[in-house]
Amino acid sequence: MDKENLALFLGMLSGDGYLGIRTKKAGYKSFSVEFCNTNLELVKLFDELLYKLFNVKGNFYSRVRENRKRIYDFRTYSKLIFNYISFLGFPIGIKRDSLKVLPIIWDGTIKEKVLFIKGFLITDGHIKKSGAILFHSGSKLFLEDLSQLIYELIGVKREIKEYLQKGKFYSYQLNLNKGESQKILSMPPSHNGIASVLSF
Numbered sequence: 001m002d003k004e005n006l007a008l009f010l011g012m013l014s015g016d017g018y019l020g021i022r023t024k025k026a027g028y029k030s031f032s033v034e035f036c037n038t039n040l041e042l043v044k045l046f047d048e049l050l051y052k053l054f055n056v057k058g059n060f061y062s063r064v065r066e067n068r069k070r071i072y073d074f075r076t077y078s079k080l081i082f083n084y085i086s087f088l089g090f091p092i093g094i095k096r097d098s099l100k101v102l103p104i105i106w107d108g109t110i111k112e113k114v115l116f117i118k119g120f121l122i123t124d125g126h127i128k129k130s131g132a133i134l135f136h137s138g139s140k141l142f143l144e145d146l147s148q149l150i151y152e153l154i155g156v157k158r159e160i161k162e163y164l165q166k167g168k169f170y171s172y173q174l175n176l177n178k179g180e181s182q183k184i185l186s187m188p189p190s191h192n193g194i195a196s197v198l199s200f
Contacts, residue, residue, distance in 0.1 A: 001053060007105060010051040010090070011119020012042070014099060014142065019092045029173055031059070031082035038069040042122060046074055054081050096138040099147035113149055114187045128194065131178035133185075134199045147174055152181045159160040 018034040035046045040062075045056050058076030063065040065071060080162065105116045121127075125135045137143050143160045151157035158180075161173045 001109060003112055004063025004115055005049055005052050007115040008119040009053060010047055011116040012123050015120045018085055019047040019090060021092060028198040030077050033076050033081055035074040036071055037123065038071050040072050043074050050076060056081060071181060099139040099142040101149055111188060113153060117184060118128060131174040131181055133181040135174040136171060138171050143172050143174045155181060156180050
């Protein structure tokens with residue numbers, strides 16, 4: 001298995017992905033790997049990576065939401081893939097309180113760590129006009145891990161900021177200034193899939 005493609009895949013899954021178990025009317029369970037985004041090119045990239053890694057294609061469709069962007073949903077059913085990803089430590093179901101940087105990434109090469117970060121960036125991150133990077137997530141644990149991972153790569157560690165949304169929900173942000181962002185963005189390797197959806 002190509003570990004660099006796996007790192008990018010897991011970064012994207014950490015952002016907008018999900019492992020689901022559903023019980024059908026007949027009583028049997030289905031095991032799914034899911035991904036959703038408003039950017040169709042990102043969904044196609046996720047599908048492409050899944051195929052390269054597991055030789056399995058998924059299905060995706062779009063739905064229109066009132067006063068919001070069209071969203072694209074991707075789903076594939078494979079208990080083998082589901083089990084493999086969950087075995088790596090990726091949480092099943094709602095992940096905000098349990099998502100962390102996986103051991104396979106901590107133990108990976110610099111290239112794999114960078115691709116994991118970039119995979120998360122193109123899903124739950126944003127490059128500002130100033131060149132600074134903002135990561136946004138509902139998982140404080142994950143962003144704390146991400147901050148440590150970035151520290152290992154460039155020697156800078158940023159604190160996580162907490163925000164209360166609509167008086168009910170907490171979300172978290174990790175910000176890198178322009179110089180720190182450029183260090184991450186300029187690190188190898190290049191990846192055609194990323195280049196097609198986001199210009200570094």
